[in-house]
Amino acid sequence: xxxxxxxxxxxxxxxxxxxxxxxxxxxxxxxxxxxxxxxxxxxxxxxxxxxxxxxxxxxxxxxxxxxxxxxxxxxxxxxxxxxxxxxxxxxxxxxxxxxxxxxxxxxxxxxxxxxxxxxxxxxxxxxxxxxxxxxxxxxxxxxxxxxxxxxxxxxxxxxxxxxxxxxxxxxxxxxxxxxxxxxxxxxxxxxxxxxxxxxxxxxxxxxxxxxxxxxxxxxxxxxxxxxxxxxxxxxxxxxxxxxxxxxxxxxxxxxxxxxxxxxxxxxxxxxxxxxxxxxxxxxxxxxxxxxxxxxxxxxxxxxxxxxxxxxxxxxxxxxxxxxxxxxxxxxxxxxxxxxxxxxxxxxxxxxxxxxxxxxxxxxxxxxxxxxxxxxxxxxxxxxxxxxxxxxxxxxxxxxxxxxxxxxxxxxxxxxxxxxxxxxxxxxxxxxxxxxxxxxxxxxxxxxxxxxxxxxxxxxxxxxxxxxxxxxxxxxxxxxxxxxxxxx
Amino acid sequence: xxxxxxxxxxxxxxxxxxxxxxxxxxxxxxxxxxxxxxxxxxxxxxxxxxxxxxxxxxxxxxxxxxxxxxxxxxxxxxxxxxxxxxxxxxxxxxxxxxxxxxxxxxxxxxxxxxxxxxxxxxxxxxxxxxxxxxxxxxxxxxxxxxxxxxxxxxxxxxxxxxxxxxxxxxxxxxxxxxxxxxxxxxxxxxxxxxxxxxxxxxxxxxxxxxxxxxxxxxxxxxxxxxxxxxxxxxxxxxxxxxxxxxxxxxxxxxxxxxxxxxxxxxxxxxxxxxxxxxxxxxxxxxxxxxxxxxxxxxxxxxxxxxxxxxxxxxxxxxxxxxxxxxxxxxxxxxxxxxxxxxxxxxxxxxxxxxxxxxxxxxxxxxxxxxxxxxxxxxxxxxxxxxxxxxxxxxxxxxxxxxxxxxxxxxxxxxxxxxxxxxxxxxxxxxxxxxxxxxxxxxxxxxxxxxxxxxxxxxxxxxxxxxxxxxxxxxxxxxxxxxxxxxxxxxxxxxxxxxx
Numbered sequence: 001x002x003x004x005x006x007x008x009x010x011x012x013x014x015x016x017x018x019x020x021x022x023x024x025x026x027x028x029x030x031x032x033x034x035x036x037x038x039x040x041x042x043x044x045x046x047x048x049x050x051x052x053x054x055x056x057x058x059x060x061x062x063x064x065x066x067x068x069x070x071x072x073x074x075x076x077x078x079x080x081x082x083x084x085x086x087x088x089x090x091x092x093x094x095x096x097x098x099x100x101x102x103x104x105x106x107x108x109x110x111x112x113x114x115x116x117x118x119x120x121x122x123x124x125x126x127x128x129x130x131x132x133x134x135x136x137x138x139x140x141x142x143x144x145x146x147x148x149x150x151x152x153x154x155x156x157x158x159x160x161x162x163x164x165x166x167x168x169x170x171x172x173x174x175x176x177x178x179x180x181x182x183x184x185x186x187x188x189x190x191x192x193x194x195x196x197x198x199x200x201x202x203x204x205x206x207x208x209x210x211x212x213x214x215x216x217x218x219x220x221x222x223x224x225x226x227x228x229x230x231x232x233x234x235x236x237x238x239x240x241x242x243x244x245x246x247x248x249x250x251x252x253x254x255x256x257x258x259x260x261x262x263x264x265x266x267x268x269x270x271x272x273x274x275x276x277x278x279x280x281x282x283x284x285x286x287x288x289x290x291x292x293x294x295x296x297x298x299x300x301x302x303x304x305x306x307x308x309x310x311x312x313x314x315x316x317x318x319x320x321x322x323x324x325x326x327x328x329x330x331x332x333x334x335x336x337x338x339x340x341x342x343x344x345x346x347x348x349x350x351x352x353x354x355x356x357x358x359x360x361x362x363x364x365x366x367x368x369x370x371x372x373x374x375x376x377x378x379x380x381x382x383x384x385x386x387x388x389x390x391x392x393x394x395x396x397x398x399x400x401x402x403x404x405x406x407x408x409x410x411x412x413x414x415x416x417x418x419x420x421x422x423x424x425x426x427x428x429x430x431x432x433x434x435x436x437x438x439x440x441x442x443x444x445x446x447x448x449x450x451x452x453x454x455x456x457x458x459x460x461x462x463x464x465x466x467x468x469x470x471x472x473x474x475x476x477x478x479x480x481x482x483x484x485x486x487x
Numbered sequence: 488x489x490x491x492x493x494x495x496x497x498x499x500x501x502x503x504x505x506x507x508x509x510x511x512x513x514x515x516x517x518x519x520x521x522x523x524x525x526x527x528x529x530x531x532x533x534x535x536x537x538x539x540x541x542x543x544x545x546x547x548x549x550x551x552x553x554x555x556x557x558x559x560x561x562x563x564x565x566x567x568x569x570x571x572x573x574x575x576x577x578x579x580x581x582x583x584x585x586x587x588x589x590x591x592x593x594x595x596x597x598x599x600x601x602x603x604x605x606x607x608x609x610x611x612x613x614x615x616x617x618x619x620x621x622x623x624x625x626x627x628x629x630x631x632x633x634x635x636x637x638x639x640x641x642x643x644x645x646x647x648x649x650x651x652x653x654x655x656x657x658x659x660x661x662x663x664x665x666x667x668x669x670x671x672x673x674x675x676x677x678x679x680x681x682x683x684x685x686x687x688x689x690x691x692x693x694x695x696x697x698x699x700x701x702x703x704x705x706x707x708x709x710x711x712x713x714x715x716x717x718x719x720x721x722x723x724x725x726x727x728x729x730x731x732x733x734x735x736x737x738x739x740x741x742x743x744x745x746x747x748x749x750x751x752x753x754x755x756x757x758x759x760x761x762x763x764x765x766x767x768x769x770x771x772x773x774x775x776x777x778x779x780x781x782x783x784x785x786x787x788x789x790x791x792x793x794x795x796x797x798x799x800x801x802x803x804x805x806x807x808x809x810x811x812x813x814x815x816x817x818x819x820x821x822x823x824x825x826x827x828x829x830x831x832x833x834x835x836x837x838x839x840x841x842x843x844x845x846x847x848x849x850x851x852x853x854x855x856x857x858x859x860x861x862x863x864x865x866x867x868x869x870x871x872x873x874x875x876x877x878x879x880x881x882x883x884x885x886x887x888x889x890x891x892x893x894x895x896x897x898x899x900x901x902x903x904x905x906x907x908x909x910x911x912x913x914x915x916x917x918x919x920x921x922x923x924x925x926x927x928x929x930x931x932x933x934x935x936x937x938x939x940x941x942x943x944x945x946x947x948x949x950x951x952x953x954x955x956x957x958x959x960x961x962x963x964x965x966x967x968x969x970x971x972x973x974x975x976x977x978x979x980x981x982x983x984x985x986x
Contacts, residue, residue: 390635396562399627399671403565406675414675418668425664429657433645478564 007056008067010049011075012115018042019108026101036090039104043086043111047079063183066121073332073484074118074252081245081339082111087459088347089237091452095355096144103143110136110241114249118256123172123182126253130168130217133246134161140241141234147358153233160226164216171209178202184257211279217250220317221286224310228298231306232360236353239302240346243309244339251316255331259323280321284413287314288420295427302360304427305345308386311420312338318417319401322408325485330397330404332481337393337470341385344463348379351456368435375452376435378464385467387428388421393470489529490557490571493581493618496529497522497588501611508604516596519607523588523614530582533573538970552977554578556624565627566678566688572624574977575970576827580621580754583834586956587746588614591739593949594842598738598849599647606647609639610739617747621754626674627690629759633715633751634667640740640748647737655728655735662728666718673711677763680704696762696981702770709764709771716760719752722775722812723782726805730789733801734854738845741797745804745841746834753811753830757823757978761815765982768816775816780909782809787916791923796847796854799924800840803880806913807833813910814895818982822898823975824968828891831967832957836879836888839953843873846946847928850939856924861933866941870929872950877921879957882914887960 006013022038050072058068086107093100113132120126138161142154176182178200215223231239291310298304316338319330352359352368352375359365369376385392398421405414470477500522504515537554558570573581591610599606616636623629637660645656674690681698682688689695700708718725729749733741761768786805793799807829814826846869847862848854863870875886882892892914900907942950960967 384638389638390631395631395634399630399675400565402672402675403679406672406679411676414672415669418672419665421668422661422665425660426657429641429660433653433656436642436646473561475560475562475564478562482564 004056004059005061008053008059008061009065010052011046011079012112012119014042014046014049015079015108015112015115018046019105019112022101022108023105026105030101032090032093032100035101035104036086036093039086039108040083040090042108043079043083047076047083050076050079060121064122064125065116065119067119069484069486070252070256070328070332071119073481074249075115077248077252077335077339078111078114078118078245081241081248081343082107084343084347084459084463085237085241085245087455088240088343088350089235091456092235092237092350092353094453103140106136106140107241110140111245114245117249118252120253121184123176123184126184127165127168127172129249130213131165133249134165137161137238137242137246140238141230143235143238147233149229149233150235151233153230156226156233157230160216164213167209168213171206171213174202174206174209178206214250214254215283218247218254218313219310220283220313221290221310222283224287224290227310228294228303228306231302231309232300236302236346236350236358239305240343240350243305243342243346247309247313248335248339251313251320251331251335254320255328259320259328277321280317281410281413284314284317284321285416287311287317288416289314292420292423292427296423298427299362300360301349301362301365301431302358304431305342308424308427309342311424312342312386314420315398315401315417318410318413319404321413322404322410324404324408326400326407327404328485329478329481330400332485333400333470333474333478334397336477336481337385337397337467340393340463340466340470341382344378344460344467345382345386347456347460347463348375348382351375351452351460362431362434365431365434366437370438375460378460379435380432381464381467383428383432385471387425391468391471393467393474395471396474397470488557489533490555490573490622493526493529493622494571494615496525497611497615497618500525501608501615504611505604505608508602508607512600512603515604515607516592519611520589520592522611523585523592526614526618527582527585527589530578530585533578534582537578538575538966552974553624558624561625561628565690566682567627567690568625569628570625570691571622571628572692573622574974576754576757576974577621579827579831579967579970580750581618583750583831584614584617584621584747587742587834587838590838590842590949590953591742593945594742594845595737595739596945597943598845602646606643606739609642610743612636612639613643613743614747617743617751620751624692625690626678626692626695626759629692630667630671630674633670634664636748636751637663637667640744643740643743644732644736648735648740649737650735651731652735655731658728659732662718662725663715666715666725669711670715673708676704676708676711680708692759698763700764700767702766705764705767706770709760709767712755712760712763713771716752716755717778719755720749720808720812721752721782721805723778723785723805723809726782726786729805730798730801733804733841734795734798738842741801741841741845742838745801746838749804749808750830750834753808753815753826756812756815757827757974761978762981768982769818772816772818776813776903776906779809779812779816780906780913782806782812783910783913784916787913787920791916791920794856796856796859796924796928797841797844798854799856799920800837800844803917803920804833804837806917807837807880809913810892810895810910813899813906817899817902817906818979819898819902820972820975820979821901822895823979824971825891825894825896825898827971827974828887828964828967829895832879832887832891832960835953835957835960836876836886839872839950839957840876840880842953843869843876843950846942846950851937856927858934859928859937860931861929862937863929864933865937865939868942868947872942872947872954873929874925875954875957877925880921881918885961886957887964888957890961890964 022035060066110133113129116129120129138158141157142150144150219227288311291307295304295307319327385394388394388398500518504518507514552574553572555573561567561569613636616632619632641656641660678690681695721729783806786802790799790802811826811829814822879886879888882888896907
């Protein structure tokens with residue numbers, strides 16, 4: 001039996017062990033390539049070990065972590081994304097002087113936290129995973145101290161995430177007081193008003209507080225205010241990390257909490273098992289509108305992507321509100337599509353940034369198509385995918401979310417999504433248009449197009465391939481997801 | 488397989504041409520041209536196989552309206568297949584696409600000098616997308632192609648357009664996108680309603696035909712489709728993107744916009760809105776007819792007031808496409824045949840006009856009518872072409888525009904005399920703006936001293952081939968009408984329209 005436990009824990013153990021190794025290695029040989037290489041290999045090995053974990057799933061470990069197929073899917077997502085973040089971090093940090101081993105140590109730790117979060121089945125592990133992720137991110141966000149914005153962003157995130165943790169803990173305490181149990185499934189039961197599970201005002205308030213914490217991590221309205229500043233101040237790969245892994249892990253947890261995996265039907269009977277579908281409906285609608293509207297007047301690419309990520313989580317919540325198996329599939333597919341797309345967008349920003357200048361203003365992208373056509377092509381593909389246009393993953397993702405919503409008769413949310421899909425086109429096209437414009441009349445002083453290392457090229461090529469493949473022939477990915485979400 | 492080739496050939500030739508673009512621009516021009524010629528050849532082949540020589544009058548009634556079908560599995564878990572089908576309507580539109588594709592490549596032969604490879608890639612991509620729209624039988628695939636043709640069109644306007652191109656390109660994209668997304672929602676809604684009734688999800692057009700819908704649901708879903716096609720057509724209050732986009736686009740872009748993208752709207756009405764939602768369409772017809780009339784008159788008045796020659800031509804499109812909408816929503820076989828023919832004739836004649844304006848702008852670098860005048864003496868060949876094309880705007884007998892507008896009017900007359908008379912007023916306005924355009928540009932005394940060459944041999948060839956086609960189809964419309972009639976009968980059978 002212990003053997004089985006070790007098998008399912010293997011991916012986490014690998015990441016934890018590699019993180020220590022990287023830290024040790026950094027003490028002896030401060031070589032960038034070594035740390036990055038070890039991290040990269042560590043993530044890939046962990047990813048491979050998911051196969052072993054699969055054989056032992058479903059399994060509950062010590063009442064703290066539960067591993068079912070969907071958790072393994074979530075972990076796979078976290079690990080695969082970590083591989084790409086590592087690759088893009090390596091290219092990004094090459095020119096910097098700071099200690100780099102610690103950066104990768106923190107990256108591994110953050111991914112470990114995300115994995116714990118996806119698998120959490122008790123309040124303790126929920127909190128542990130969230131803190132592990134947050135604490136690593138404080139430092140990663142402020143990694144470039146010489147930029148004023150970096151330190152500022154780090155502090156902001158520290159204060160807000162700290163407050164969020166307080167909310168989370170207090171909410172957990174209230175739920176415990178109401179129900180007498182520390183199991184995470186109490187959250188869903190409490191929300192459904194299950195008999196004897198949780199009663200009265202305590203449970204509702206507790207649940208609300210936990211939702212605040214989840215909303216903060218997902219950066220949905222009204223908990224979104226930190227997003228643009230943090231994205232702007234972070235190094236580009238870290239911003240990509242926050243936009244994808246940190247949100248994806250929480251989204252996976254949310255799905256596990258509120259949507260029971262069940263019979264395969266494309267029409268959901270009654271929506272989410274939550275007593276508060278309207279809460280999520282309002283959050284989804286507001287996130288879409290506010291995210292997209294705020295992005296319209298923005299000229300900073302990282303801030304645009306921040307607002308766009310707010311809107312995208314709003315789209316994701318539409319499927320979440322719909323509930324049912326198709327919704328789980330829709331959320332899963334959308335997460336894959338959103339991960340690949342967002343990671344490639346941030347990888348392009350990281351690749352273009354130099355130690356002197358972060359490539360974050362739209363003006364920096366003017367004429368990119370003639371300077372480095374491949375990078376412009378990759379960025380175009382990811383922006384069009386974010387905009388949800390055909391031949392890219394975003395189109396199919398949007399389509400599946402709309403289908404899930406239509407299956408649950410959520411016509412209002414669907415129309416809001418359609419309207420927002422149109423609004424968002426405006427600011428994505430602003431960037432695309434800049435890339436294909438001529439250089440004349442542009443104010444940018446330097447041409448940002450450093451030579452790209454081979455690794456970045458490979459990472460970008462794979463990500464773009466995924467984005468296009470999912471848009472052209474999504475069937476294999478859908479079957480794969482079906483494998484992870486089916487009974 | 489021929490259907491797949493119709494989409495794949497321009498795609499492939501465009502991509503190869505792109506690879507050559509930076510070093511040998513001429514290669515990408517020739518490849519784009521070759522792709523379109525192959526497509527025209529394929530369309531002609533399909534025509535010969537299914538409809539015989541134009542001279543043979545008898546035609547065996549087919550058991551199924553679909554002459555050629557392709558169906559490959561694509562996203563099985565969602566009931567989506569890669570399914571293409573061709574009937575008479577698709578065939579006409581595909582042939583028009585290939586023809587206008589050739590003309591727009593030739594029209595940009597000397598005008599486009601920057602990023603030639605990328606230009607022809609985008610041009611070919613739009614054409615592939617348009618062909619996809621005309622052939623798709625799966626509604627997901629249709630929406631896929633519908634949005635696919637936007638991006639390259641956006642690039643065509645945004646990169647190679649005129650002064651206000653960025654604004655016009657975004658406006659075009661936003662308008663079309665909101666319509667497209669509402670249609671996507673309606674498509675999904677229709678599939679879900681059908682899926683709940685039948686127990687399996689399918690996006691196949693033939694499965695979804697005859698889905699029973701509650702009146703409210705039917706109307707809502709119909710409006711979703713209607714929004715997309717009305718924006719594209721464009722119908723009167725939704726047309727505001729058109730003058731900007733047409734004016735700012737490069738010549739080839741304007742030709743494709745006016746000649747083909749607008750036609751996808753008309754095609755959508757005939758293929759999807761009416762057969763899928765017959766009851767809701769009938770109910771909505773009075774509003775659609777009123778808006779069509781408004782478009783005919785408003786477009787005409789606006790065209791009269793323009794001093795920008797390209798903008799003038801753009802507004803005439805609003806007016807002429809009003810006739811298409813009118814012909815469709817009168818549910819009368821004669822008017823509907825006229826509407827289909829109007830799509831063809833407008834595509835050729837307005838395409839030719841945009842090419843002519845483009846040639847003129849290449850020479851004198853202005854489109855302002857008030858700065859022209861007396862150009863006929865400078866360029867008699869250009870003047871003659873402009874004169875004939877202006878007469879096409881008016882609908883002069885002998886040109887195919889006359890036949891199509893006459894058929895629409897005739898059919899409408901049988902349904903409502905008042906509507907027919909009001910539409911007739913539109914033709915009077917057409918006379919005024921067409922003559923004003925010719926007068927200001929080519930007659931009178933020159934306002935400024937322009938010195939430029941008349942049309943080159945290639946340019947003359949392009950324009951005169953298009954004019955010749957207008958005349959030939961105007962004198963012998965029967966080959967096309969024969970094909971159209973079969974389609975029209977099928978469409979009207981679903982909605983229960985009279986002859």
